[in-house]
Amino acid sequence: MPLPLIAIPADIRHLARADWHAVQTQYVDAALKVSKVMPLLVPALAEGADIDAVLDRVDGVLISGSASNVHPSLYGLEATEADGPFDTARDATSLPLIRGALDRGVPLLAICRGIQELNVALGGTLVSEIQDQPGRWDHRKPPVEERDGMYSIRQPVFVREGSCIAQYLGLAGEVQVNSLHRQAIGETASRLQVEATAEDGTIEAVSVIDARGFAVGVQWHPEYWAETDTPSRALFEAFGDAVRAYAAGR
Numbered sequence: 599m600p601l602p603l604i605a606i607p608a609d610i611r612h613l614a615r616a617d618w619h620a621v622q623t624q625y626v627d628a629a630l631k632v633s634k635v636m637p638l639l640v641p642a643l644a645e646g647a648d649i650d651a652v653l654d655r656v657d658g659v660l661i662s663g664s665a666s667n668v669h670p671s672l673y674g675l676e677a678t679e680a681d682g683p684f685d686t687a688r689d690a691t692s693l694p695l696i697r698g699a700l701d702r703g704v705p706l707l708a709i710c711r712g713i714q715e716l717n718v719a720l721g722g723t724l725v726s727e728i729q730d731q732p733g734r735w736d737h738r739k740p741p742v743e744e745r746d747g748m749y750s751i752r753q754p755v756f757v758r759e760g761s762c763i764a765q766y767l768g769l770a771g772e773v774q775v776n777s778l779h780r781q782a783i784g785e786t787a788s789r790l791q792v793e794a795t796a797e798d799g800t801i802e803a804v805s806v807i808d809a810r811g812f813a814v815g816v817q818w819h820p821e822y823w824a825e826t827d828t829p830s831r832a833l834f835e836a837f838g839d840a841v842r843a844y845a846a847g848r
Contacts, residue, residue, distance in 0.1 A: 609621065628820070661706070664710070734800060756796075758792075762793060767832050820834060
């Protein structure tokens with residue numbers, strides 16, 4: 599049988615004096631190899647994106663992480679240079695894609711920048727440079743060059759008993775993850791339920807309260823170790839199961 603299709607919105611990257619629509623391979627690999635779904639990359643369009651045309655054809659949506667940040671104007675603040683870098687074309691594509699997926703009940707998994715986009719798409723706010731906030735940890739990536747070190751599993755988060763995330767991970771309480779970021783959820787959107795936090799109170803996972811199916815966001819990076827880390831694999835397998843169930847019910 600053909601694999602069900604999922605959409606992953608791209609970033610705009612400037613390489614070799616040209617702009618490219620790009621998605622990191624780690625997200626594509628986790629979707630294909632662990633979720634067992636076929637990823638389709640959606641171009642990041644500043645205007646003109648036909649979100650309904652995408653959602654008519656896919657059975658799931660994966661919102662990936664990125665080095666760029668959601669533009670502060672989208673949650674009511676003025677942008678400063680310190681808030682960047684920005685990718686407004688991605689914002690213009692991914693936020694409507696999130697809202698459209700939720701409206702239709704299309705399974706949604708949002709990772710890192712994705713959880714922040716999910717919060718903003720539903721009316722929440724973000725906080726920049728959380729390492730400078732009183733009582734907060736430094737959640738930025740370790741100062742190493744090799745990627746396995748950058749994405750090393752080194753930080754505990756605390757998953758709420760009975761939460762959607764606990765169900766998908768197959769466990770609750772303390773879970774070791776690889777969370778690396780300098781922005782985080784500020785004011786939580788009213789439609790979101792906080793499902794996991796770091797020890798310093800930083801929100802690390804949410805679910806959509808009124809969702810008709812799988813709709814969660816995590817601040818950490820389960821895609822990087824999805825083939826070898828048990829909780830990371832469990833989350834991507836649960837996403838794949840939800841995608842197949844949605845496809846079967848169409």
